[in-house]
Amino acid sequence: MTATLTNGTFDSNGFALADVSATPTLFWSTFDLNPMWTGSHLLFWTTVYKQMILDDEVVALLLWVGESLIAGSDDLKVFAESWNIKYKIDGTSRFWVDDNGTIFWTDDLTLFWDGNDFYKTWPGIVGPLLRQRYLFRITTEAGKVQGKVEKFDLRVDIPL
Numbered sequence: 001m002t003a004t005l006t007n008g009t010f011d012s013n014g015f016a017l018a019d020v021s022a023t024p025t026l027f028w029s030t031f032d033l034n035p036m037w038t039g040s041h042l043l044f045w046t047t048v049y050k051q052m053i054l055d056d057e058v059v060a061l062l063l064w065v066g067e068s069l070i071a072g073s074d075d076l077k078v079f080a081e082s083w084n085i086k087y088k089i090d091g092t093s094r095f096w097v098d099d100n101g102t103i104f105w106t107d108d109l110t111l112f113w114d115g116n117d118f119y120k121t122w123p124g125i126v127g128p129l130l131r132q133r134y135l136f137r138i139t140t141e142a143g144k145v146q147g148k149v150e151k152f153d154l155r156v157d158i159p160l
Helices: none
Strands: 004-006 008-010 016-018 052-059 068-070 076-079 083-089 133-140 148-152 155-157
Touching (some): 016 052, 052 148, 076 083, 133 148
Antiparallel strands (some): 004 052, 016 148, 052 133, 068 155, 076 148, 083 133
């Protein structure tokens, strides 16, 4: 797998950590005539973290074709006020066949995409697998709790 991270960094343990917001959102407006409490320009909390997005992928090996890919609660360790995991299949066909082949669409009524272009909520298991890429996205929402992904394991269910 090759992971990419948006608004985050990997620490020395390999955990994904959300970045601190450079300009935290104030709990109130900057109009100082009606403060919610005494003490001018104090933040409601001291640190605000950005939304972090961890994108990863796995390409199903030939041995995995027809089997199931699993990531259950024991395979994930994520900390944040709110987070989600989604997935999508990276297309079921090539964009074109070859330089001399047919054009990549068949007629004006055929959709340009195959409907797999949008991330869907991860159901915990997907299959039967095909020989293609499966894309995963873990999002930790912005807030006062720093988003952290410590564990994201995928298992292939292959009967013995």
